[in-house]
Amino acid sequence: MGKSSIPKGLQKALLQPPVVVQPPWGQVRRNALRELARVLLAQTQWDTLHVRPYATQLEQAVFIQAQGQLLDYQAKAAQLAWALEQNGAHLAETYPAGALTDLDDQALTATTPLQRIFTEHAFKMHAFSNMILDTDRKVHDVEAQVAKVTGHSGALQTRCTGCGGTKISWDQKQTKGGDEAMTTFYKCENPRCRRTWKG
Numbered sequence: 001m002g003k004s005s006i007p008k009g010l011q012k013a014l015l016q017p018p019v020v021v022q023p024p025w026g027q028v029r030r031n032a033l034r035e036l037a038r039v040l041l042a043q044t045q046w047d048t049l050h051v052r053p054y055a056t057q058l059e060q061a062v063f064i065q066a067q068g069q070l071l072d073y074q075a076k077a078a079q080l081a082w083a084l085e086q087n088g089a090h091l092a093e094t095y096p097a098g099a100l101t102d103l104d105d106q107a108l109t110a111t112t113p114l115q116r117i118f119t120e121h122a123f124k125m126h127a128f129s130n131m132i133l134d135t136d137r138k139v140h141d142v143e144a145q146v147a148k149v150t151g152h153s154g155a156l157q158t159r160c161t162g163c164g165g166t167k168i169s170w171d172q173k174q175t176k177g178g179d180e181a182m183t184t185f186y187k188c189e190n191p192r193c194r195r196t197w198k199g
């Protein structure tokens with residue numbers, strides 16, 4: 001066998017970079033609609049006549065929110081199908097279909113045991129950001145105390161207020177009488193900023 005057994009056309013195709021084919025929107029949307037309707041039918045007391053317009057409006061709201069991004073659309077549709085699976089009766093009877101896309105995890109899981117988990121999570125995140133703010137405040141207090149002791153306000157000023165850069169050079173000069181505090185001159189070393197200021 002002197003010749004390769006792979007046909008020329010196939011050889012050529014194998015050398016091409018793979019083409020990612022997106023599924024057609026129509027098909028994706030039909031699948032999502034079918035899934036949302038299926039879950040609603042299973043979780044609510046509604047019949048098909050009631051479920052169909054609700055599911056259709058919901059799917060349209062998801063489509064509008066996704067703004068043409070297929071992955072966003074699929075993620076949102078999956079999230080809502082999941083939420084309806086957990087909490088369909090409550091959600092469908094509490095909200096118009098178009099409002100469901102704007103609910104957060106806590107609202108989506110309201111009345112279910114999952115809500116407690118999301119509430120605890122939100123509470124912990126809140127406590128965590130408060131802790132960071134508190135630490136920030138303490139650092140500022142220390143800076144203020146150091147400034148009082150050293151006699152110039154900028155000993156710990158490590159950020160340029162112009163560009164936020166941290167490469168700052170400084171120099172101290174006696175500008176007033178001999179017993180006055182020194183004045184600190186700062187220069188931002190960011191070549192695109194070069195801001196100077198007095199401390």
Ligand SMILES: [Zn+2]
Binds near residue numbers: 160161162163188
């Ligand atoms: Zn700067």
